[in-house]
Amino acid sequence: xxxxxxxxxxxxxxxxxxxxxxxxxxxxxxxxxxxxxxxxxxxxxxxxxxxxxxxxxxxxxxxxxxxxxxxxxxxxxxxxxxxxxxxxxxxxxxxxxxxxxxxxxxxxxxxxxxxxxxxxxxxxxxxxxxxxxxxxxxxxxxxxxxxxxxxxxxxxxxxxxxxxxxxxxxxxxxxxxxxxxxxxxxxxxxxxxxxxxxxxxxxxxxxxxxxxxxxxxxxxxxxxxxxxxxxxxxxxxxxxxxxxxxxxxxxxxxxxxxxxxxxxxxxxxxxxxxxxxxxxxxxxxxxxxxxxxxxxxxxxxxxxxxxxxxxxxxxxxxxxxxxxxxxxxxxxxxxxxxxxxxxxxxxxxxxxxxxxxxxxxxxxxxxxxxxxxxxxxxxxxxxxxxxxxxxxxxxxxxxxxxxxxxxxxxxxxxxxxxxxxxxxxxxxxxxxxxxxxxxxx
Amino acid sequence: xxxxxxxxxxxxxxxxxxxxxxxxxxxxxxxxxxxxxxxxxxxxxxxxxxxxxxxxxxxxxxxxxxxxxxxxxxxxxxxxxxxxxxxxxxxxxxxxxxxxxxxxxxxxxxxxxxxxxxxxxxxxxxxxxxxxxxxxxxxxxxxxxxxxxxxxxxxxxxxxxxxxxxxxxxxxxxxxxxxxxxxxxxxxxxxxxxxxxxxxxxxxxxxxxxxxxxxxxxxxxxxxxxxxxxxxxxxxxxxxxxxxxxxxxxxxxxxxxxxxxxxxxxxxxxxxxxxxxxxxxxxxxxxxxxxxxxxxxxxxxxxxxxxxx
Numbered sequence: 001x002x003x004x005x006x007x008x009x010x011x012x013x014x015x016x017x018x019x020x021x022x023x024x025x026x027x028x029x030x031x032x033x034x035x036x037x038x039x040x041x042x043x044x045x046x047x048x049x050x051x052x053x054x055x056x057x058x059x060x061x062x063x064x065x066x067x068x069x070x071x072x073x074x075x076x077x078x079x080x081x082x083x084x085x086x087x088x089x090x091x092x093x094x095x096x097x098x099x100x101x102x103x104x105x106x107x108x109x110x111x112x113x114x115x116x117x118x119x120x121x122x123x124x125x126x127x128x129x130x131x132x133x134x135x136x137x138x139x140x141x142x143x144x145x146x147x148x149x150x151x152x153x154x155x156x157x158x159x160x161x162x163x164x165x166x167x168x169x170x171x172x173x174x175x176x177x178x179x180x181x182x183x184x185x186x187x188x189x190x191x192x193x194x195x196x197x198x199x200x201x202x203x204x205x206x207x208x209x210x211x212x213x214x215x216x217x218x219x220x221x222x223x224x225x226x227x228x229x230x231x232x233x234x235x236x237x238x239x240x241x242x243x244x245x246x247x248x249x250x251x252x253x254x255x256x257x258x259x260x261x262x263x264x265x266x267x268x269x270x271x272x273x274x275x276x277x278x279x280x281x282x283x284x285x286x287x288x289x290x291x292x293x294x295x296x297x298x299x300x301x302x303x304x305x306x307x308x309x310x311x312x313x314x315x316x317x318x319x320x321x322x323x324x325x326x327x328x329x330x331x332x333x334x335x336x337x338x339x340x341x342x343x344x345x346x347x348x349x350x351x352x353x354x355x356x357x358x359x360x361x362x363x364x365x366x367x368x369x370x371x372x373x374x375x376x377x378x379x380x381x382x383x384x385x386x387x388x389x390x391x392x393x394x395x396x397x398x399x400x401x402x403x404x405x406x407x408x409x410x411x412x413x414x415x416x417x418x419x420x421x422x423x424x425x426x427x428x429x430x431x432x433x434x435x436x437x438x439x440x441x
Numbered sequence: 442x443x444x445x446x447x448x449x450x451x452x453x454x455x456x457x458x459x460x461x462x463x464x465x466x467x468x469x470x471x472x473x474x475x476x477x478x479x480x481x482x483x484x485x486x487x488x489x490x491x492x493x494x495x496x497x498x499x500x501x502x503x504x505x506x507x508x509x510x511x512x513x514x515x516x517x518x519x520x521x522x523x524x525x526x527x528x529x530x531x532x533x534x535x536x537x538x539x540x541x542x543x544x545x546x547x548x549x550x551x552x553x554x555x556x557x558x559x560x561x562x563x564x565x566x567x568x569x570x571x572x573x574x575x576x577x578x579x580x581x582x583x584x585x586x587x588x589x590x591x592x593x594x595x596x597x598x599x600x601x602x603x604x605x606x607x608x609x610x611x612x613x614x615x616x617x618x619x620x621x622x623x624x625x626x627x628x629x630x631x632x633x634x635x636x637x638x639x640x641x642x643x644x645x646x647x648x649x650x651x652x653x654x655x656x657x658x659x660x661x662x663x664x665x666x667x668x669x670x671x672x673x674x675x676x677x678x679x680x681x682x683x684x685x686x687x688x689x690x691x692x693x694x695x696x697x698x699x700x701x702x703x704x705x706x707x708x709x710x711x712x713x714x715x716x717x718x719x720x721x722x723x724x725x726x727x728x729x730x731x732x733x734x735x736x737x738x739x740x741x742x743x744x745x746x747x748x749x750x
Contacts, residue, residue, distance in 0.1 A: 006501050137489050151487055165546060169583050172741075199483045199535050230487055368488035370501060400486035407485075 007136025025083030039115040052110035054382040067107040067117035094133040099372035102364035104324040125235030141230030145239045149246040150194040150226035162197040166205040183219035189256035191227040193264040206423035214305035224250025229270030233365030244275035258289040265323030265399035298335040312429040314344045319392035322357040323399035348390040362405030380409040395419040443470040447550040449541040452478040456556030459591040464521040474528035479537040538579035553588045581709045586744035591735045602631040606702040614708035618739035622706035633680040638692035690727035709738040
């Protein structure tokens with residue numbers, strides 16, 4: 001499957017799939033509970049959700065991009081027809097669920113009845129997955145989670161070795177720097193996005209440097225270190241559960257006081273917001289308190305564990321990309337503003353911002369799906385215009401997906417911007433205590 | 442002295458001069474040569490797309506694609522491969538400097554050879570603008586073995602070494618550089634030129650030193666070299682010491698030219714590697730770009746002395 005160029009063969013085989021109508025209807029009867037059924041029933045088709053959807057705005061107000069239309073013509077139809085749908089219909093549903101909705105949940109804020117189409121499309125993806133109608137890359141991603149408990153092929157050995165490697169590489173510039181593995185009773189258990197150890201291990205080193213400077217008692221687990229969940233985007237419910245359980249197991253094993261996750265949006269949503277339900281935890285909460293990286297940074301700056309050198313504050317206009325997955329799903333807008341108040345002299349809000357901010361345009365796994373590249377690029381226009389109107393040339397994007405989408409929009413539209421995670425910016429700006437500096441003889 | 446050599450290449454003409462040297466070295470030292478090309482830069486978030494380093498095109502690499510790239514490498518180096526006895530071709534997806542460092546660490550190589558990847562043409566998107574140029578910097582800073590950078594055709598090609606210049610600034614890293622240069626000079630029977638440039642540029646310029654003070658500093662530097670380096674060379678006496686004043690990179694280039702150096706050895710220990718701010722800013726980069734001979738950047742003690750190697 002991995003050798004299938006762009007999933008060509010995979011999609012050809014998908015054309016031959018027979019929809020198992022009985023199974024589909026049976027799954028719906030078991031899993032489509034009152035919330036979604038009520039939402040589908042009470043929708044008055046008033047259209048107030050239309051303008052809330054960035055796809056609708058980016059596609060010249062195409063009526064088929066209205067959230068209510070999108071969900072009624074897909075999930076609504078499947079239920080009305082009691083699962084009696086064919087292959088072509090399911091492929092249309094797949095195209096809608098992936099290329100017309102990034103599950104950003106913005107429409108839910110604007111519906112007078114509180115109907116959240118994003119959540120429903122998340123559910124639709126589960127139905128699609130159960131019938132084999134899932135984009136090729138998502139299928140691979142969720143498969144990786146099943147095999148490696150990570151979205152990429154990284155073994156425990158690879159991961160531990162990467163931690164050692166990074167400590168080795170950066171130790172010279174940061175004397176005493178370590179990446180403690182499997183330390184019990186630490187204050188913080190840090191978890192990451194597999195792209196970091198796989199391709200960008202500097203990110204891990206940067207996190208270590210900031211913990212080191214802040215004097216944190218921290219650790220990473222040798223297993224259960226991956227917090228992302230492509231399984232969530234793929235609708236692979238079983239893999240979702242397996243993945244978060246690996247993280248919760250690490251919490252139980254190492255007994256840290258709390259968990260902090262790297263600058264990734266969907267990882268936080270999957271593991272902290274949705275995960276407890278997948279794992280069947282009665283509290284609806286993770287076994288220990290869990291923080292997004294922006295919360296930790298805000299706290300470290302507030303308590304003075306990290307201090308910004310006032311001379312090094314960002315002077316140029318800078319804006320901030322609120323990631324849907326921790327803004328609308330967890331309300332972390334204040335933490336972001338607090339951080340920017342320490343870091344930037346000329347912080348400019350996107351309009352709208354916070355929980356009203358638009359999706360970067362690449363959420364819900366869309367950045368990674370070749371089949372929908374064109375649709376994705378059209379959707380990026382909304383974010384492009386939002387950034388342009390701030391006048392800022394630097395966009396802080398503490399989310400891997402937003403980071404990618406903003407970079408890609410620069411590639412497609414060339415508006416002359418730069419973008420960054422928080423970590424590299426912070427490392428340049430913090431005051432380093434004398435005893436942590438390298439000693440030149 | 443060199444059992445395993447990693448030749449990190451863009452698989453493009455930029456690295457042709459370096460390729461020649463890499464394959465020559467393989468034969469001269471009976472080493473294993475790993476010819477390694479990093480073909481695509483991946484995204485930060487989940488995606489199968491990479492930006493092809495050579496073309497700037499977006500690609501979805503799969504095992505076939507990587508095989509195809511290796512096949513291309515075989516064609517590119519067909520002539521050199523004919524004589525090669527112990528070389529392998531490898532290709533990988535990733536950020537070039539990171540994958541080069543990963544490979545060097547995994548294979549525990551004794552030396553990395555690179556072309557001077559300073560590409561004028563803006564291949565790929567804005568985002569990758571700085572990657573090619575800073576790869577060398579990042580590899581040189583972090584690699585645990587000497588990194589030899591070759592930007593011009595190399596006539597002597599390490600077969601007939603006669604003059605090795607070691608530029609020192611007395612840092613810890615420069616100490617490692619010295620040890621390696623000394624070992625190499627001894628091994629190949631070359632003359633070792635120990636050189637220090639007293640910096641009167643930039644920040645130091647404002648101090649407005651008079652000639653007597655400069656002379657004083659030069660004398661002090663000579664004493665320092667005599668104290669720090671000479672005892673380490675034991676009975677090896679084919680060396681010279683010189684200290685010039687000026688802008689370090691200019692002086693070392695002039696010196697290398699005068700001595701007909703076949704190799705310049707330096708440490709490369711700038712702390713900041715910010716591609717936007719430091720790109721080709723430091724002395725080493727200037728030397729690499731302008732030198733007529735290969736430049737070795739040595740920064741760590743790991744692969745320097747025989748005991749460790």
